[in-house]
Amino acid sequence: MTARNATVTTRNDRPPSPIARLHEVAIASAPTWSRAAPGPAVDGCPRRSYLELDARASAAPQARRHVRRTLTRWELGQVADDAELITCELVGNAIAASAALPAPTGVGLVIAAWPDRLMGMVRDASADRPAPSPGSDDYAVAGRGLAIVAALSTKWGWTPEARGKVVWASIDLERP
Numbered sequence: 023m024t025a026r027n028a029t030v031t032t033r034n035d036r037p038p039s040p041i042a043r044l045h046e047v048a049i050a051s052a053p054t055w056s057r058a059a060p061g062p063a064v065d066g067c068p069r070r071s072y073l074e075l076d077a078r079a080s081a082a083p084q085a086r087r088h089v090r091r092t093l094t095r096w097e098l099g100q101v102a103d104d105a106e107l108i109t110c111e112l113v114g115n116a117i118a119a120s121a122a123l124p125a126p127t128g129v130g131l132v133i134a135a136w137p138d139r140l141m142g143m144v145r146d147a148s149a150d151r152p153a154p155s156p157g158s159d160d161y162a163v164a165g166r167g168l169a170i171v172a173a174l175s176t177k178w179g180w181t182p183e184a185r186g187k188v189v190w191a192s193i194d195l196e197r198p
């Protein structure tokens with residue numbers, strides 16, 4: 023279980039990364055992503071973390087552990103279970119999309135927390151739109167990932183990039 027350049031960023035710590043283009047994520051009350059910053063700079067976001075992973079099966083459990091540790095450190099353990107599952111589904115989809123490319127690339131994960139919401143964003147190099155599987159049967163082995171993301175998150179979506187896409191999900195921190 024190895025991660026390529028596994029790093030956690032803090033407000034003043036911004037390692038170079040391909041995920042810097044996440045400024046395109048468009049949601050209500052969207053964060054401002056700085057084009058000039060070399061890493062995931064989220065203006066006004068008090069807490070954020072970045073992890074870059076190889077497109078391998080071992081990346082999903084590593085991403086889960088990273089989310090759990092980060093949310094525990096941020097004292098957001100109350101949403102850790104949902105955030106872990108959402109992250110695992112998004113990273114799993116990104117791994118599958120990247121593995122299908124002629125030259126597989128890494129997957130980037132950003133976790134950002136504001137006082138009222140938590141957001142997870144996963145970047146991969148595939149331009150293919152994430153599409154929920156139509157009516158998976160009860161015994162299907164795969165195909166429920168985005169339905170799980172939709173059920174556990176307040177909102178989710180995706181944004182195309184010049185070299186891939188970003189799939190994101192947010193959780194309101196003020197919900198009961």
